[in-house]
Amino acid sequence: MELKGLHHVSAITAKAPENFNFYxxxxxxxxxxKTVNQDDTSVYHLFYGDEKGSPGTEVTFFEIPMAGRNREGNSSISALSLRVPSDAALEYWKNRLGQYGVDHGEIADRGGRRTLFFRDPEGQRFFLVSDENNQGVAGGHPWDKSPVPAEHAITGLGPAHLTVENAEPTATVLEQLLGFRRKGVYPSTVPGQPDVIVFETSEGGSGAEVHVEERNDLPAERLGRGGVHHVAFRVDNEEELKLWIERLRSASLPNSGFVDRFYFRSLYFREPGGILFELATDGxxxxxxxxxxxxxxxxxxxxFLEPKRSQIEEMLKPLDTRQ
Known part of the structure; x- marks a missing residue:
């Protein structure tokens, strides 16, 4: 059994229309x-991705209209990454983000790759990551109706950045339970803090990495709008997912067991740092x-929700998603 890389990430928005327009x-x-949170059908669950929402390209959002602002800290998925084809694409994105008034930084090296930091309108933290010299898990195929030229378009998820108070228990789960490999380290941007540890799975590359940062100077995160709810990793099929369920049970790690999301099948559990992980099938x-x-x-x-369509639609504000 081997996880194939990142599957999707799920975050929180308070404003679905603005979220749709930005992404x-x-x-x-x-x-x-455009669907609903299956655990709370009164709110939207929006899935963004490549031309068909391929595994490894999906950024999803739960709309929670009354959500407070995310309070950054430990036990968090503290930043996400989006892959772009080249260093030249980063220059394109720096100009584009500036034109739209998006809060962004400068192009800089991070973990051996050229990156560009930005925040979405609700403060969600992202890095655009150049795949100029990337070898590993392939990216997706941008939609041909996207307003962004294909040569600069986002092709999928890059490394997920985790921030925890103690890195070793998280590292133990990644390596010994989930089969990740410790690839290397790079310096923290905060003086006096330990190096950030890079883990990879499967073919490796930017679409199959988790970066773990240990911070002893932060409180626990208070999740809200602009925060990340969970990160999901790719499992080939339903049969393999059931083997992962047995593996977690054998390790006495509390988990959700098998969950049918219809578009994929899932398993949820929290790693020792308190971050919610999901394993999800490709189909x-x-x-x-x-x-x-x-x-x-x-x-x-x-x-299984279709018989409740009329009640569900009554609870949702109309959202025009024609593109």
């Missing part, structure tokens, strides 16, 4: 599914219930 019109991602995929040419245009509900 589709500014970042150029495709909304591949069935987002074109299971919608034509590929019309993904994300209407409210999609899995079959």
């Amino acid at each position: 589709t019109q500014v970042l150029g991602l495709r909304l591949v599914k 069935p995929g987002f074109d299971t219930d919608e034509p590929a040419d019309h993904l994300g245009e209407s409210l999609a509900l899995p079959p």
